[in-house]
Amino acid sequence: MSNLLDDCAxxxxxxxxxxxxxxxxxxxxxxxxxxxxAVFLARSIPIVGPAVLESKIGPIDPNHSTDAYLSxxxxxxxxxxxFSNLVESVPPKKSFVIFVEAENSPSEFLGMxxxxxxxxxxxxxxxxxxxxxxxxxxxxxxxxxxGLFFCLIKPPASLTGSSHFGSAIIFxxxxxxxxxx
Amino acid sequence: xxxxGLAGAYFTLLAGGAGVALLIVRSSTRFNxxxxxxxxxxxxxxxxxxxxxxxxxxxxxxVLQALVALLCLGLGISGWRSxxxxxxxxxxxxxxxxxxxxxxVALLLxxxxxxxxxxxxxxxxxxxxxxxxxxxYGFLNSGxxxxxxxxxxxxxxxxPGYPLAIPFTELWLYLWMGQPHQFWVKTMFPLFYIAGxxxxxxxxxxxTGKRWVGLLIALFLPFVPFVIASPGGxxxxxxxxxxxxxxxxxxxxxxxxxEGSLSYSFTIYVATLALIPWIKxxxxxxxxxxxxxxxAVGLYQRRxxxxxxxxxxxxxxxxxxxxYLRAMxxxxxxDFAQPTLQLLxxxxxxxxxxxxxxFDEMSETSHWSIFWLLVLVAIIYLLVARTLxxxxxxxxxxGPIILYLLTYVFSxxxxxxxxxxxxLxxxxxxxxxxxxxxxxxxxxxxKTSGNART
Numbered sequence: 086m087s088n089l090l091d092d093c094a095x096x097x098x099x100x101x102x103x104x105x106x107x108x109x110x111x112x113x114x115x116x117x118x119x120x121x122x123a124v125f126l127a128r129s130i131p132i133v134g135p136a137v138l139e140s141k142i143g144p145i146d147p148n149h150s151t152d153a154y155l156s157x158x159x160x161x162x163x164x165x166x167x168f169s170n171l172v173e174s175v176p177p178k179k180s181f182v183i184f185v186e187a188e189n190s191p192s193e194f195l196g197m198x199x200x201x202x203x204x205x206x207x208x209x210x211x212x213x214x215x216x217x218x219x220x221x222x223x224x225x226x227x228x229x230x231x232g233l234f235f236c237l238i239k240p241p242a243s244l245t246g247s248s249h250f251g252s253a254i255i256f257x258x259x260x261x262x263x264x265x266x
Numbered sequence: 267x268x269x270x271g272l273a274g275a276y277f278t279l280l281a282g283g284a285g286v287a288l289l290i291v292r293s294s295t296r297f298n299x300x301x302x303x304x305x306x307x308x309x310x311x312x313x314x315x316x317x318x319x320x321x322x323x324x325x326x327x328x329v330l331q332a333l334v335a336l337l338c339l340g341l342g343i344s345g346w347r348s349x350x351x352x353x354x355x356x357x358x359x360x361x362x363x364x365x366x367x368x369x370x371v372a373l374l375l376x377x378x379x380x381x382x383x384x385x386x387x388x389x390x391x392x393x394x395x396x397x398x399x400x401x402x403y404g405f406l407n408s409g410x411x412x413x414x415x416x417x418x419x420x421x422x423x424x425x426p427g428y429p430l431a432i433p434f435t436e437l438w439l440y441l442w443m444g445q446p447h448q449f450w451v452k453t454m455f456p457l458f459y460i461a462g463x464x465x466x467x468x469x470x471x472x473x474t475g476k477r478w479v480g481l482l483i484a485l486f487l488p489f490v491p492f493v494i495a496s497p498g499g500x501x502x503x504x505x506x507x508x509x510x511x512x513x514x515x516x517x518x519x520x521x522x523x524x525e526g527s528l529s530y531s532f533t534i535y536v537a538t539l540a541l542i543p544w545i546k547x548x549x550x551x552x553x554x555x556x557x558x559x560x561x562a563v564g565l566y567q568r569r570x571x572x573x574x575x576x577x578x579x580x581x582x583x584x585x586x587x588x589x590y591l592r593a594m595x596x597x598x599x600x601d602f603a604q605p606t607l608q609l610l611x612x613x614x615x616x617x618x619x620x621x622x623x624x625f626d627e628m629s630e631t632s633h634w635s636i637f638w639l640l641v642l643v644a645i646i647y648l649l650v651a652r653t654l655x656x657x658x659x660x661x662x663x664x665g666p667i668i669l670y671l672l673t674y675v676f677s678x679x680x681x682x683x684x685x686x687x688x689x690l691x692x693x694x695x696x697x698x699x700x701x702x703x704x705x706x707x708x709x710x711x712x713k714t715s716g717n718a719r720t
Contacts, residue, residue, distance in 0.1 A: 118709055121640055122486070128635040129489040136495035137379060140386040149449040150388040150398070180420075197395050197423050204403055205412075208420035 151198060158195050158237070159251025168202045168250065179231030179259070180207035184221065184238050187212035192237035195253055199234050206231065213238060232258040268443045272450050275442035278338045279435070282317075283310025285341030290537060291530045292348045299358045301468055304461040305534065308515060311508075312541040313338060315434035322410035330409045331441050362477070369481035373467070377460050380488060384456040384501050389448060393503025399424050401436035402446045409441055416594035426596045429587055431544045432505045452503060459500045462511030463487050466699055466706075469518030473525065473655070473703075474710035483706040490698060492633045498692040506692045509545040512538050513552045514699035517662045520556070521655045524563055532572070535560065540579035544587070547599075548670070548693060553580050555665040559658050566654060601685070603678045613675045616682060620674050623686045624667075633691055641701040647708035656707060663701050667694070 146152060148165035155164030175181075181203050185196035193212070200208040211221050219241055225233060233240070235255040240247060247257045284306035291297045317334040325333060361367040389398055399421075404411045416426045435454060440446045463484040470480035493499045493507070500507045516538035523531035539556050543549040557577040564573020603609055628638040645663065648656040670693045679685035 117643070121636070121643060125486070125635050125637065125640060126489060128631050129491055132491040132495050132632060132635075133489055136491075137383050142382070142385050143449075145449045147445055147447045147449070149447075149452075150394050151448065153388045154394075183420075194391065200421060200423070201395060201399050201402075204406065205414075207414070207418060210420055210423065 151202065154194070154198055155251070158191060158198075159253040161251035164251065165202060168199075171250070171256070172203050172206065175206065175231040177205055178229075180209065180229055181232055181234055182225040182230055183208055183210045183234045183236060184213055184218065184240075185210060185236045186238045187214045189237065191253075195236040196234070199236060199254065230259060232256055268445070268447060268450065271443040272439060272453070275439045278335045278442075279310040279314050279438060280306045281310075281342030282313040282338030283307055285338070285343070285345035286310075286313060286537065287534075288345030288349050288354075289341075290533045292345075292352050292354065293529045294354060295352075296355050296357055297349070298468070299356050300464055302356065304465045304468075305515075307457055307461045308512060308538060308541070310338075311431055311435045312537075312544065313341065314438045315431040315544065318404075318409065318434045318437060319430050326408040326410045334438075359477075365478050366481065369478060369485060373463070373481055373485050376485060376488065377456075377463060380459055380494070380500065381453075381456040383494060384452055384459075385449075387452075387501040389452065390497050390502030390504060392498075394448075395424050396428060397433045397503065397505060398436055398446075398448060398451065400426075400428075400430065400433035401440055401451070404434065404437040405440040405446050409437065413594050416591065416596040419597055422597040422599075425547075425599055426594075427591050427599060428547055429544045429549070431541065432508060432546075455500060455503050455507070458508040458511050459488075459493075462507070462514065462699055465511070465515050465518065466702060469514070469522065470703060470706035470710075472522050472528075473518070473707055476710050479706050479710045483702050483709070487699065487702055489635070490637050491631075491635055492691055492695055493698070496633055496691065498695060504692065505546050506695045509542070509549055509552070510696045510699045512542050512545055512549075513556070513666075513696060514703055516542060516556050517559070517659070517700050518703060520560055520563060521659060524567070524655050524658070532576070536576040536579065539576065540583060543580055543584045548696065550584055551669050551673070552666050552696065553584070555662065555669065558665075559662055562658065600678055602673065602676045605676045609676060616675055619683055620671050620686065623683050624671055624690065627687070627690050627694070634694075637698070637701070640705050644701070644705040644708035648704060659700075659704050659707060663697060663704050666697050670694075 148163075151165040152163060155161055155168070161167060181199075183196045183199050183203075186192040196210050200210060209225070211225065213221055218238070222233065222241065222244070233244075233256070235247075235257070237253045240255055240257060244257050247255050249255055280303075284302060286309040287302055287305040288297075290305075291302075314334065317337055318330070321330050321333055361370045388394075400411060400415075403415050411430075415421060418426070436451050439451055439454065443450060466487065467477075467480035467484035470483055471477045474480070488494055488500075494501060498504050498506060516535050519531045519535040519538065522528060523535060539553060539560065542553045542556070557580065560576055561570070561573050564570045564576075628634060641663065645660050648660040651657075670690070674682050674686050677685045
């Protein structure tokens with residue numbers, strides 16, 4: 086009997102120890118995650134907060150994004166529509182060659198926006214490295230080409246008849262290249 | 267008129283998606299309305315984009331639009347009738363204590379703010395040139411992407427080989443609005459986020475039995491800086507957030523099926539798994555990880571045949587899309603070299619730099635705060651717990667990260683570390699909600715109750 090009571094006491098003691106260990110683990114768990122999540126928020130809020138507040142809605146325009154990029158890079162408002170008007174004046178079978186400066190992100194991006202807006206014309210984007218522009222232009226001349234676009238890159242002075250689309254895009258039509266067909 | 271068209275596009279999309287969701291849950295007697303709405307969006311995107319793609323092989327213009335709309339309405343009606351026949355009751359879960367009320371209201375406000383924030387920004391570089399561009403060209407060509415686009419080397423920058431789930435959902439909005447509209451099309455991106463946050467809350471609630479943990483984790487989700495404050499997050503129309511939502515949904519429902527709480531969990535896993543490779547090319551990697559986990563679950567539950575069949579829809583989609591691209595003579599991406607054993611042995615020495623660059627990225631607090639430290643602690647919890655669902659969840663988080671890092675062994679960029687710095691943050695974003703799921707399970711103490719309140 087006495088042994089049994091002793092055993093019961095030991096069991097109770099073990100239970101209490103286990104409960105103490107469990108609550109210690111629970112406190113540790115809550116403390117750990119509390120600290121981690123608090124640090125997470127403390128590091129995040131100064132970055133996320135301003136990002137949420139920046140900019141404003143609008144304009145609600147079909148060319149909302151392309152207009153914004155063209156406006157930022159070429160300073161031409163309503164640029165998508167104006168560019169489409171330019172492209173529509175060219176026979177659809179003719180293609181464009183777009184010259185961009187290699188390793189220059191704004192130039193490459195603008196070249197892609199020009200390619201995007203040039204649909205349904207076929208396009209070829211030429212990334213110019215160093216002083217190879219003249220050679221690239223010579224290689225691009227063809228009767229199937231409607232014109233050349235230069236995006237944030239200056240065409241050689243030998244190319245005449247160019248027209249400016251804002252401050253960053255220069256268009257040289259086929260007639261100026263001497264391959265009008 | 268534009269807004270009426272937008273409403274029509276969303277209505278038909280949600281009708282088709284809800285139809286699929288209701289047909290899946292018809293074996294159940296109860297269905298959560300929030301869950302139904304979220305799944306309707308995810309399945310609707312899949313249904314619309316697949317129907318436009320496949321229908322576009324045979325039809326175009328108004329015929330294609332009418333055909334897809336009728337099929338969506340048909341799906342919606344048959345789903346609804348099936349729930350009526352089976353007497354499925356719909357429930358809207360209500361918070362049951364002050365803490366849940368506070369968290370629910372805060373979450374609703376947060377989702378509203380994110381919706382507004384998404385409308386404030388332009389489509390980002392990839393959002394415009396990889397995704398919206400396809401929708402725009404499809405619209406100009408009577409709802410079908412012309413063969414000349416796929417094979418145009420000059421437009422190779424827009425990745426013609428990327429799958430069409432998101433661009434063709436954008437196209438669906440354009441067809442209904444009657445014009446490509448770069449402002450209104452942005453409304454679909456926060457919907458992915460909202461569906462993902464609500465499903466994450468729901469899945470954590472189901473897996474832990476604690477609704478407050480689910481709501482708390484959903485609240486924390488946008489505080490990962492990359493989600494809102496970096497190019498590539500939810501505000502710029504990229505598809506990494508949508509892909510991450512499909513991934514966490516499939517993973518979560520697979521774990522729920524393992525817990526055996528709901529009869530339809532495995533079917534929802536199969537349906538979302540099939541759509542993962544249709545969202546983005548990298549989805550094939552996420553799909554393969556989940557397919558392996560699904561097979562492991564099948565082995566464990568002695569339902570190997572069902573598990574094997576579950577990977578078939580995704581496999582058919584992957585192969586079908588590849589064959590279609592080949593038939594279209596699509597320009598292939600040059601970001602990665604063809605993986606060969608010889609190249610592997612040559613490039614294996616990259617591993618050290620790859621791990622180093624990954625560590626640098628994961629510890630970049632302006633992108634992630636200390637999110638990946640939380641994930642590390644959560645993974646340790648899951649591994650220590652040594653229960654199958656938690657081990658599989660750990661595999662579901664770690665597996666894609668490891669595979670993504672290994673792909674850079676085959677990077678064809680002149681500088682593979684530059685390639686990593688450019689794309690790794692967005693790849694990590696695809697695993698982020700699944701990692702929050704892991705944190706949710708770690709945060710909760712071991713499950714003691716039976717069925718969770720959902």
